[in-house]
Amino acid sequence: MSTPKMMPKTMFQKIWDRHVVLERDDGQILLYVDRHLCHDGSRQGMSKLKAAGHKVRKPAQTYATPDHYRPTNAKTIDDFKDDQMRGIVEELAENAEIFGFHHFGLDSDKQGIVHVVGPEQGITLPGLLMCCGDSHTATHGALGAFAFGIGASEVAHVLATQTIWQRKPKAMRVSVEGTLGFGVSGKDVVLAIIGQIGTAGATGHAVEYAGSVMRDMDMEGRLTVCNMTIEAGGRTGMVAPDEKTFAYCEGREFAPKGDRWDHAVADWRTLPSDEDAVFDTDVTVDGNAIAPMITWGTSPENVVPVTGVVPDPADEPDLSRRKIHEGALAYMGLTPGMRMTDLSVDKVFIGSCTNGRIEDLRAAAAVAKDRRAVVSTLVVAGSVPVKRQAEAEGLDKIFTAAGMEWGEPSCSMCVGMNGDIIQPGQRSASTSNRNFMGRQGEGGRTHLVGPAMAAAAAVTGTFADVRDLMAKK
Amino acid sequence: MEKFTKLTGKAVPFDSINVDTDQIIPAPFLSIMRTEGYQGLLFHRVRRDKAGDMNPDFIFNKEIYADASIIVADRNFGCGSSREGAAWALVDNGFYSVIAPSFGDIHFNNEMNNGMVPVRLDEAACADLRAQLHANPGAEITVDLETNTVTAPNGDMHSFEIPDFNRERLLKGLDEIDLTLNYTAQIERFEAQRGQTLGYIDD
Numbered sequence: 001m002s003t004p005k006m007m008p009k010t011m012f013q014k015i016w017d018r019h020v021v022l023e024r025d026d027g028q029i030l031l032y033v034d035r036h037l038c039h040d041g042s043r044q045g046m047s048k049l050k051a052a053g054h055k056v057r058k059p060a061q062t063y064a065t066p067d068h069y070r071p072t073n074a075k076t077i078d079d080f081k082d083d084q085m086r087g088i089v090e091e092l093a094e095n096a097e098i099f100g101f102h103h104f105g106l107d108s109d110k111q112g113i114v115h116v117v118g119p120e121q122g123i124t125l126p127g128l129l130m131c132c133g134d135s136h137t138a139t140h141g142a143l144g145a146f147a148f149g150i151g152a153s154e155v156a157h158v159l160a161t162q163t164i165w166q167r168k169p170k171a172m173r174v175s176v177e178g179t180l181g182f183g184v185s186g187k188d189v190v191l192a193i194i195g196q197i198g199t200a201g202a203t204g205h206a207v208e209y210a211g212s213v214m215r216d217m218d219m220e221g222r223l224t225v226c227n228m229t230i231e232a233g234g235r236t237g238m239v240a241p242d243e244k245t246f247a248y249c250e251g252r253e254f255a256p257k258g259d260r261w262d263h264a265v266a267d268w269r270t271l272p273s274d275e276d277a278v279f280d281t282d283v284t285v286d287g288n289a290i291a292p293m294i295t296w297g298t299s300p301e302n303v304v305p306v307t308g309v310v311p312d313p314a315d316e317p318d319l320s321r322r323k324i325h326e327g328a329l330a331y332m333g334l335t336p337g338m339r340m341t342d343l344s345v346d347k348v349f350i351g352s353c354t355n356g357r358i359e360d361l362r363a364a365a366a367v368a369k370d371r372r373a374v375v376s377t378l379v380v381a382g383s384v385p386v387k388r389q390a391e392a393e394g395l396d397k398i399f400t401a402a403g404m405e406w407g408e409p410s411c412s413m414c415v416g417m418n419g420d421i422i423q424p425g426q427r428s429a430s431t432s433n434r435n436f437m438g439r440q441g442e443g444g445r446t447h448l449v450g451p452a453m454a455a456a457a458a459v460t461g462t463f464a465d466v467r468d469l470m471a472k473k
Numbered sequence: 474m475e476k477f478t479k480l481t482g483k484a485v486p487f488d489s490i491n492v493d494t495d496q497i498i499p500a501p502f503l504s505i506m507r508t509e510g511y512q513g514l515l516f517h518r519v520r521r522d523k524a525g526d527m528n529p530d531f532i533f534n535k536e537i538y539a540d541a542s543i544i545v546a547d548r549n550f551g552c553g554s555s556r557e558g559a560a561w562a563l564v565d566n567g568f569y570s571v572i573a574p575s576f577g578d579i580h581f582n583n584e585m586n587n588g589m590v591p592v593r594l595d596e597a598a599c600a601d602l603r604a605q606l607h608a609n610p611g612a613e614i615t616v617d618l619e620t621n622t623v624t625a626p627n628g629d630m631h632s633f634e635i636p637d638f639n640r641e642r643l644l645k646g647l648d649e650i651d652l653t654l655n656y657t658a659q660i661e662r663f664e665a666q667r668g669q670t671l672g673y674i675d676d
Contacts (some may be wrong), residue, residue: 021656021659022659024638026636026638026641027636027637027638028638032663032667034671034674043506044507044558047507047508048507057660060676069504084504088504133555135553135579150555151560151580151583152583153583153587153649154582154586157649160650160654161650161653161654162664163660165638165653169578199549200548200549200575203552203576203577203578204578233577256673260675263672263673267673299491299493320489323488324491415500416500417501417503417504424523434493434495434553436495436496437519438496439495439500442518443523
């Protein structure tokens with residue numbers, strides 16, 4: 001019997017096909033959710049579920065941890081000074097009791113930012129379909145999962161049915177070719193991509209990041225790149241699983257073991273896009289040309305190399321964008337032509353689901369070692385395991401010796417919901433993912449950078465080209 | 474969910490690209506439960522000046538738009554955070570439809586899950602609508618979900634597309650969970666089959 005020639009498929013298409021529960025006549029597709037991640041902010045969806053009298057269909061496939069509302073100075077629930085935040089974190093524990101899902105509370109050695117916890121605990125695995133009521137859920141795609149963010153109503157829907165209605169997004173491949181230069185990180189890569197394609201450049205698309213730069217990148221870097229897919233508007237971002245992915249997953253708590261591990265890896269090897277698979281949109285980014293990046297405006301697409309200057313809105317041909325750029329400069333207190341390295345910084349934040357992993361902290365510590373922070377700096381590990389690993393390596397001592405604050409795992413100053421905010425007019429160097437107006441506090445001026453660049457800003461008090469500081473070591 | 478069939482109302486021309494959901498509703502308000510209501514929170518931060526007073530130049534602060542129910546926006550409306558609070562702030566402040574060239578994917582779904590109709594029209598059509606509204610503040614637009622059309626103040630008609638599934642839900646005001654529970658047998662069948670193919674996964 002001859003084998004019929006199969007249509008070549010993208011990785012995204014392969015994973016999508018595996019999860020189709022049904023397709024309606026109107027083209028709407030019901031997809032199965034393998035693993036659902038929740039956090040303390042998922043309470044709105046859980047409350048809706050309770051009000052309607054539904055149960056959680058698959059509590060064993062639902063994993064929750066508090067992250068948005070944990071103050072960075074609260075080691076235990078008793079340390080919370082804000083009653084509302086305490087109540088919200090306690091509510092998640094109560095919901096875990098009621099519904100029976102996995103819960104990594106403040107007393108758990110697995111607690112952390114949900115997008116750090118998933119990969120770290122082996123909850124995130126290649127080929128799985130995952131959802132979370134948070135826009136940075138594409139993070140998990142770094143391991144070859146199809147993962148996307150959803151709203152509160154959809155959280156309730158996934159809890160009640162373990163499924164989600166979707167229409168298939170288009171497929172986009174972003175190939176980052178070449179080799180990254182000295183001092184250039186995953187954060188710089190994703191900021192360069194967003195700078196090139198724009199903040200809506202991937203809207204309506206499932207993105208696969210490919211090319212030599214992505215293949216050479218470590219898992220932490222890939223997690224950072226996929227994490228910011230939403231800042232280009234993408235529904236999901238993913239990287240084909242490879243030996244690095246398998247080595248990363250092996251032995252983790254919720255990953256398969258023994259014979260099942262072998263079956264899993266054999267299956268995962270079939271996931272990467274077929275060689276002649278066709279993407280609706282194909283973009284190439286020159287990895288050789290990427291420098292440490294820094295945002296200047298109020299959208300992640302407003303980005304320049306650290307060696308660059310604040311652009312002149314008059315040079316922007318798109319009138320709608322020009323108007324936004326003018327407003328952004330006024331908000332950020334900048335004028336065209338200013339050199340980025342001439343800007344002084346008031347606050348530095350190192351952490352978040354974008355850059356709160358061990359490699360990020362190592363990169364920041366390498367710059368901070370034997371130096372002093374000259375501006376207020378907060379370093380927050382993304383999870384308890386990251387924090388413990390950092391402490392085992394003495395990174396916390398490097399940070400505190402430099403005069404930096406070392407906080408408990410939470411989303412912290414990325415979104416400011418736990419009280420960690422900057423003041424009106426203050427300028428931050430932040431390893432987080434959004435420089436939106438007021439994101440880090442009303443009137444706050446956020447510049448997004450990678451962890452080494454953030455540490456460089458901390459020890460110099462201005463934005464600095466971290467490559468110069470690294471060369472001096 | 475409330476039904477949406479046809480809406481005629483005042484429309485606010487909002488000339489801004491990339492309106493992120495942090496602008497629509499700042500994060501500190503997300504601790505408010507849905508049932509408490511999101512009245513008065515729409516664009517809470519961006520509609521105020523540094524002193525915290527209402528900025529009279531911000532278009533949503535103009536008296537003429539106090540009872541507006543439609544927004545005509547620019548590209549990439551509702552990008553960024555998945556917070557459904559952005560849709561709640563819109564609907565609780567009387568806005569049942571946003572017309573824009575493009576939307577953030579998650580926010581687009583959030584609007585539809587709250588009885589709102591997000592309408593995608595091309596950039597030229599949106600620019601023309603905004604120009605008409607600026608020229609004649611308080612002018613009305615009609616969004617008709619039964620005919621999938623938008624009627625401009627000058628009478629021009631624009632057709633729009635919205636997924637049939639969502640259109641039907643909006644027209645009938647159907648709850649999504651109730652609808653999906655009708656497919657429980659298919660979900661159970663899928664789960665049984667999944668147990669064989671994904672047997673290596675511990676649930």
